[in-house]
Amino acid sequence: MALIKTKHNRRSFLKVSAAGGAGLLLQFSWFSGLAQSDAQPEDIAFDLNAYIRINGNGTVTIFSPNPEIGQNVKTSMPLIVAEELDVAWDQVTVEQAPLDTKKFSRQIAGGSQSIRAGWDGLRMAGATARYLFLNAAAKLWNIPAEDLVTEEGMVKHLPTNKTIAYKELIDEASKIEIPEEVPLKAPKDFKLIGTAVKNVDGVKIATGKPLFGLDYMEEGAAIAMLIHAPAFGMKLKSFDATEAKAMPGIKDVFTVDTSLQNPSWADVNAFNELIVVVGESTWQVMQAKKAVQAEWETEATAESTATHLEQFASVFSKGKGEVARQDGDPDAAFANADTVIERTYFGSFLAHNTLEPMNFFADVKADSARLIGPIQTPEALRGSAAAMLNIPGDNIHVDMTRMGGGFGRRLYGNFGLEAAAISQKIGAPVKLIYTREDDMTQGTYRPSYTLKYKAALDANKNLTAFEVQGSGIPSSPVFADRYPAGTLANYRAENFGIDTNISTGAWRAPRSNFTAGAEQSFIDEVAEAAGKDPIDFRLELFDNAIANPVGERNDYDAERYAGVLKLVREKSNWGTEIDGVYRGVSAYYCHNSYVAQVIDLVMDDRGNPVVQKVWCAVDCGIVVNKEGALNQIEGGxxxxxxxxxxxxxxxxxxxxxxxxxxxxxxxxxxxxxxxIEVFFAENEIAPTGLGEPGLPPVAGALASALYKATSKRYYRQPYMILEQETAILG
Amino acid sequence: MPQYSLMINEQEHQVDVAANTPVLWVLRDHLKMVGTKYGCGIGQCGACTIHLNGNAVRSCSLPVSAIANASMKITTIEGLSETGDHPVQKAWVEVDVPQCGYCQAGQIMSAAALLNRNATPSEDEIKNAMSGNLCRCGTYTRINKAVALAATKK
Structure with missing residues (x-):
C-alpha cells in the first residue's frame, strides 16, 4: 500500500471548531504550545484545515487553493481531495480559498504546475481526514480499523453493513493522533479521478452570475481608468485635465507612480507613471479620459517592427551567440555533410488579449488593505503592494476572483498595484478598469522570435548534426536540452538577445509556443530531404535517445515522447491517403507533458485552408478529470x-x-x-498539467499540412498574413 | 441627465444617464446586472451580446437612447430563463463548454437568438451565426456541439 507523509509531527490532532453557518471546520491543533504558524515548518504544503469543511447537512466544502483562469483547477484540485477523502462528488461544494501562505503553498496559476505540484498534498489532505474518520469509527464501535471501509462520506463495517457518516465522527476524530504517514488509494481504486466531471462553476457561468474580477464591485467604490504613454519609450511631460474634471460624474484626475525599488519578476511594467481619471461610472470615466490633454516626451528609442526585422536579419551574423549546449563536433559534421539544410523561422509579438480586460478592486486604509480581483500570482502582488503602500504584507488581504482568461498576462500584477496606488491616493475603495485599448497597449507581450535551424545529412541520409540558433526581442526561445538534443552525436544550441524597451513576459507555453512550431516544421523538412516518413524519422531519433542518450541534461523521457507519436499514428491511421486531405504531424514536450498531433487539412473552394480534424495524443500521466483535460487540449x-x-x-x-x-x-x-479527437496514454504516472502543452505543437503540424496542400513551406507566423507578404527576413 | 425608462427582462427600469451611454454600461454600472460582459467596446468580440426584441445585438455599441421606447424589449443572460433552464443554457452545462467562462454569456445569447429564428440550423449555419463571438480559450467545437444539442431540445 502506498503511504504518504502527512508532514505533521506526532501529537498533532484534528481541531474542530464552528465554521461560518452550521459547518464544522477541521483544524489541527498543536500540543507543543506554539502558535500554529510557528509550529509549521515552511515546507508544509497542505494543511487539512485549509481544505475541508464538513457541513452540518453532511455535505463537504473543499477549498480550491489556486487561482482559476480557465484551466479548470477549481474543479480538478478539489476532485483529488474528494477522491482520497472518499466522498461522493455530488456531496461536494467548492469554494475559492483566499491567498493564505500559512496554509497553502504555490498559489499560482502558471507553468501548468498546479496539478503536478499539488497532487501529493491534495491527496494527503483527503487521505488524512479519511484515516481519522475511519479510525474514529473503529474506536467508537470498538472494531479493528482493518474491518472498516469508507464510501461516499461514510464509514462502513462490511460484515454487518453498519454505517456512520463522517459528520457524526468529527468529535471522535479530533481525539485521534494524526499519524506520520497515511495510506493512499491505489489508482485502480479511484472512483472520481479519471472520470469526466463538469466545471463546478458551469451553471453559474451559463446563467451570468457575478464570478469575474470585472464583476466585483462594492457599494460606494469609485471607478478609475488610466492613461499611459502612447508608445514604449515615452513618458509623461505634462497634462491638463480642466475639461475632464468638469465633466459629469468625474471626481478627480491625477497621476500615480507605481515604481518599486526592488521589483520582483512579476512586476514587469513599462508604464509606471500614469494619469488616473476617477469618477462615478465607467462610461463617464471613459469619456473624460478622452478629454484629458496630455503631453508626452521621448526618453528612449521608439521601436518599430521594421527595425526589429532588420535587427533579426543581421543578428546571427554578429559573431558567436551564447552557446547553451554543444555535443560532439557539429562544425566538423557540417563540413563533412552530404546535404546541409538551413531554414529561418519568425514569430511576431503577441498580446495576451484575455477577454476580460485587466481590472482590480482595492480598498487601502492607513495600515491595511484589501485587494480583490483576477490575479495569477496573488502572493507576488501582495509583496509588491506591501512595498509600494508601505503596509505590512500580513495586513494585506488578497482574494482571487475567477479570471476571464490568463494566458500569462495576469502573472504580472501591475493593474493590482495601480488599483492599490489609486485607492491609497483617494483614501477610498476603487475599481480600476482597463479599456480593451489600454489592455492591448500596456502588455507583457509574447516576445518576437527568430530561430535558425541547420541539419546535416550524410550520403546515406542519416542526420549527423543539428544546430539551433535562437534570437528574441528581448531573449531567445531555445530550450537547449530538448529534442532533438540527446538523439544525435553532434548538436549545438546558441542564443542571441536583442534589447528592447517593450515590456514582454510569459505567454501561454512561453518560448515553446513558438519553438515547437518552428522545430517541428523543420524536422518535417529534414525528414523529407532524408526520404523518410516524418513519424518514422522522428521515432528513429527517439530510438537513439532511448538506447544511447547523448548528454546528461536531456529534459524529456524519450519513451513517453515516442509513445505519443505512436499513439497518434495508430489512432489517425497515419499513412492512409485520402484525396484532397492534407496531413501534417508534430510532437512536442513542455511543462512536463507530451503531446503529438496530426492535422487533416482541406482547401475550400476559395483556396482557403480548413482544418477538418485534429488528432491528438497526450501523455500527462494520470488524467485527473477527463472532461477538463479534453477541454484544455481542445482549447490549446x-x-x-x-x-x-x-x-x-x-x-x-x-x-x-x-x-x-x-x-x-x-x-x-x-x-x-x-x-478534435484526443487520446490519453494510459499509465499510473503522477499527473502533470495540461493548460499549456496542447498549444505548442499544433503550429508545426499545421505548417506541414499546409505544405502538403500548397507545396509551399511556411516559415513566418502568422502564416496567413506574413507568408502572403514580401519575404521580410531575406 | 435624461431619464430613461427601459424594459429589461420583462421589468421596467428607470435610469438617469447620458443619452450616448451604451446599454452595456447601463446594465453593468447602473442596474448591477453584470452577466453581460465588456470585452472590446466596438462590437467585435460579442461578449456583451443581449437580445433586442429577440435578436442578438452588441450592447456595447447600442446607446441607451435607442432603446428607451416601450416597443424595445431587452433580454439579458439574467433574464433568458427564470431558473437557468433555457435549452441553450442546459446544453452549455451538459456539454461542459466553458473554460474561463467570460465570453459564454454572450455566446449563449447569440445561440439563443439563432435558435429563435432558425430552430434547426445546419453545422455551417451554427458556425457562421456564432462567428461574431470570440472565445479566447478556444471552446468553439464545444459551443457548436451545445448549439446543436439545444436545437434538438427546443
Whole structure:
C-alpha cells in the first residue's frame, strides 16, 4: 500500500471548531504550545484545515487553493481531495480559498504546475481526514480499523453493513493522533479521478452570475481608468485635465507612480507613471479620459517592427551567440555533410488579449488593505503592494476572483498595484478598469522570435548534426536540452538577445509556443530531404535517445515522447491517403507533458485552408478529470492554430499598431477545426498539467499540412498574413 | 441627465444617464446586472451580446437612447430563463463548454437568438451565426456541439 507523509509531527490532532453557518471546520491543533504558524515548518504544503469543511447537512466544502483562469483547477484540485477523502462528488461544494501562505503553498496559476505540484498534498489532505474518520469509527464501535471501509462520506463495517457518516465522527476524530504517514488509494481504486466531471462553476457561468474580477464591485467604490504613454519609450511631460474634471460624474484626475525599488519578476511594467481619471461610472470615466490633454516626451528609442526585422536579419551574423549546449563536433559534421539544410523561422509579438480586460478592486486604509480581483500570482502582488503602500504584507488581504482568461498576462500584477496606488491616493475603495485599448497597449507581450535551424545529412541520409540558433526581442526561445538534443552525436544550441524597451513576459507555453512550431516544421523538412516518413524519422531519433542518450541534461523521457507519436499514428491511421486531405504531424514536450498531433487539412473552394480534424495524443500521466483535460487540449489546439495563422502585434514609432479586435485578429468559430479527437496514454504516472502543452505543437503540424496542400513551406507566423507578404527576413 | 425608462427582462427600469451611454454600461454600472460582459467596446468580440426584441445585438455599441421606447424589449443572460433552464443554457452545462467562462454569456445569447429564428440550423449555419463571438480559450467545437444539442431540445 502506498503511504504518504502527512508532514505533521506526532501529537498533532484534528481541531474542530464552528465554521461560518452550521459547518464544522477541521483544524489541527498543536500540543507543543506554539502558535500554529510557528509550529509549521515552511515546507508544509497542505494543511487539512485549509481544505475541508464538513457541513452540518453532511455535505463537504473543499477549498480550491489556486487561482482559476480557465484551466479548470477549481474543479480538478478539489476532485483529488474528494477522491482520497472518499466522498461522493455530488456531496461536494467548492469554494475559492483566499491567498493564505500559512496554509497553502504555490498559489499560482502558471507553468501548468498546479496539478503536478499539488497532487501529493491534495491527496494527503483527503487521505488524512479519511484515516481519522475511519479510525474514529473503529474506536467508537470498538472494531479493528482493518474491518472498516469508507464510501461516499461514510464509514462502513462490511460484515454487518453498519454505517456512520463522517459528520457524526468529527468529535471522535479530533481525539485521534494524526499519524506520520497515511495510506493512499491505489489508482485502480479511484472512483472520481479519471472520470469526466463538469466545471463546478458551469451553471453559474451559463446563467451570468457575478464570478469575474470585472464583476466585483462594492457599494460606494469609485471607478478609475488610466492613461499611459502612447508608445514604449515615452513618458509623461505634462497634462491638463480642466475639461475632464468638469465633466459629469468625474471626481478627480491625477497621476500615480507605481515604481518599486526592488521589483520582483512579476512586476514587469513599462508604464509606471500614469494619469488616473476617477469618477462615478465607467462610461463617464471613459469619456473624460478622452478629454484629458496630455503631453508626452521621448526618453528612449521608439521601436518599430521594421527595425526589429532588420535587427533579426543581421543578428546571427554578429559573431558567436551564447552557446547553451554543444555535443560532439557539429562544425566538423557540417563540413563533412552530404546535404546541409538551413531554414529561418519568425514569430511576431503577441498580446495576451484575455477577454476580460485587466481590472482590480482595492480598498487601502492607513495600515491595511484589501485587494480583490483576477490575479495569477496573488502572493507576488501582495509583496509588491506591501512595498509600494508601505503596509505590512500580513495586513494585506488578497482574494482571487475567477479570471476571464490568463494566458500569462495576469502573472504580472501591475493593474493590482495601480488599483492599490489609486485607492491609497483617494483614501477610498476603487475599481480600476482597463479599456480593451489600454489592455492591448500596456502588455507583457509574447516576445518576437527568430530561430535558425541547420541539419546535416550524410550520403546515406542519416542526420549527423543539428544546430539551433535562437534570437528574441528581448531573449531567445531555445530550450537547449530538448529534442532533438540527446538523439544525435553532434548538436549545438546558441542564443542571441536583442534589447528592447517593450515590456514582454510569459505567454501561454512561453518560448515553446513558438519553438515547437518552428522545430517541428523543420524536422518535417529534414525528414523529407532524408526520404523518410516524418513519424518514422522522428521515432528513429527517439530510438537513439532511448538506447544511447547523448548528454546528461536531456529534459524529456524519450519513451513517453515516442509513445505519443505512436499513439497518434495508430489512432489517425497515419499513412492512409485520402484525396484532397492534407496531413501534417508534430510532437512536442513542455511543462512536463507530451503531446503529438496530426492535422487533416482541406482547401475550400476559395483556396482557403480548413482544418477538418485534429488528432491528438497526450501523455500527462494520470488524467485527473477527463472532461477538463479534453477541454484544455481542445482549447490549446484552437489557440495555437489561431495565433499561428492569424495573430500578430506590430509596432510603429513605439506604439502597437493593433489596439483592439478590429485590427488584432483572433481565431473565430468558423476558422476553428471542425473536429478534435484526443487520446490519453494510459499509465499510473503522477499527473502533470495540461493548460499549456496542447498549444505548442499544433503550429508545426499545421505548417506541414499546409505544405502538403500548397507545396509551399511556411516559415513566418502568422502564416496567413506574413507568408502572403514580401519575404521580410531575406 | 435624461431619464430613461427601459424594459429589461420583462421589468421596467428607470435610469438617469447620458443619452450616448451604451446599454452595456447601463446594465453593468447602473442596474448591477453584470452577466453581460465588456470585452472590446466596438462590437467585435460579442461578449456583451443581449437580445433586442429577440435578436442578438452588441450592447456595447447600442446607446441607451435607442432603446428607451416601450416597443424595445431587452433580454439579458439574467433574464433568458427564470431558473437557468433555457435549452441553450442546459446544453452549455451538459456539454461542459466553458473554460474561463467570460465570453459564454454572450455566446449563449447569440445561440439563443439563432435558435429563435432558425430552430434547426445546419453545422455551417451554427458556425457562421456564432462567428461574431470570440472565445479566447478556444471552446468553439464545444459551443457548436451545445448549439446543436439545444436545437434538438427546443
Amino acid at each position: 489546439i484552437v489557440d495555437g492554430l489561431g495565433h499561428a495563422m492569424y495573430s500578430q502585434l506590430t509596432f510603429k514609432d513605439g506604439a502597437p499598431e493593433q489596439q483592439n479586435f478590429d485590427r488584432y485578429r483572433l481565431i473565430r468559430n468558423n476558422e476553428a477545426p471542425l473536429e
